[in-house]
Amino acid sequence: MSEGINKEHACAICGKTYQGESLVWDVVVASEKLPLAEIAGYKCENCDAVICDECSAENLKVSGWSGWEKTKCPRCGQLFGPGTVQVGGEVDSRLLESLKRDQIEFAAGKTKLIKGDFYTLLYGVIFIVLGVVLLQAEEMFFGYIMSILGVVGLIAGAASFVFKSPYVKLLEAADTFMLAVVLVAFGLTGTKMDLFELDIPPYLLYLAAAFFIWSAYDDIKEFLRINNKIQKVRKISIK
Ligand SMILES: [Zn+2]
Ligand SMILES: [Zn+2]
Secondary structure, eight states: OOSSTTOEEEOTTTOOEEEEEEEOOOHHHHHHHSOGGGEEEEEOTTTOOEEEHHHHHHHSOOBTTTBTTTOBOTTTOSBOOSOEEEEETTOOHHHHHHHHHHHHHHHTTOOOOSOOOHHHHHHHHHHHHHHHHHHHTTOHHHHHHHHHHHHHHHHHHHHHHHTOOTHHHHHHHHHHHHHHHHHHHHHHHTOOOTTTTOOOOHHHHHHHHHHHHHHHHHHHHHHHHHHHHHHHHHHOOOO
8 A cells, every 4th residue: 555544654663553644744843733643653754764653752852942953763863854744544634635735835935834923013003103202202313213113113013914924033133133222222322312201220221122132032043943944844745
């Protein structure tokens, strides 16, 4: 029997045989999409050894940091991934079809990995309003800075709903990083806004800047993670 739902596989670790459909798919993406119970086993990209789901926990060391990137095959010792996920014999054929459709979408670059970012959108709107208030009060310098940050935030937030591209994350990172730079500049120069008569101690500005730098770093990490996933998914095909 060829690749199909009834194909039998023998686990390279425990020798147990199990049935499963081979879905040639990025393991990370698939494990996010599939209910865990549906995964019957995994196949090494290098030597085709199959590892049943029970043995995978102990024998496939998946790093919390780099995911499957550095996972070694217990049989051939080479890199295991991205590998093939084997979906269990009990799996609903409609689920399987929808997974295959998802894979085609991923391959076409229409990834669903980016979620619409409502907070960046909101932050963009708040900063634009703040910018307009400041400009009307003839606080031109702060007014322009806030408006620019607001517009970039609004574009990044809106783009996260429309484009579903990981580059949106870079735009978000740029916006929050600029905000951090502005806060540090305020702290160093002791600049104050006359309108609000705010006298914020510099350490609070630096604390807020540190938070925004961390947030920008997080966005860049997310960009790399998603981009990496997409690159992998584009390389593989459905059997
Ligand atoms: Zn096993
Ligand atoms: Zn192997």
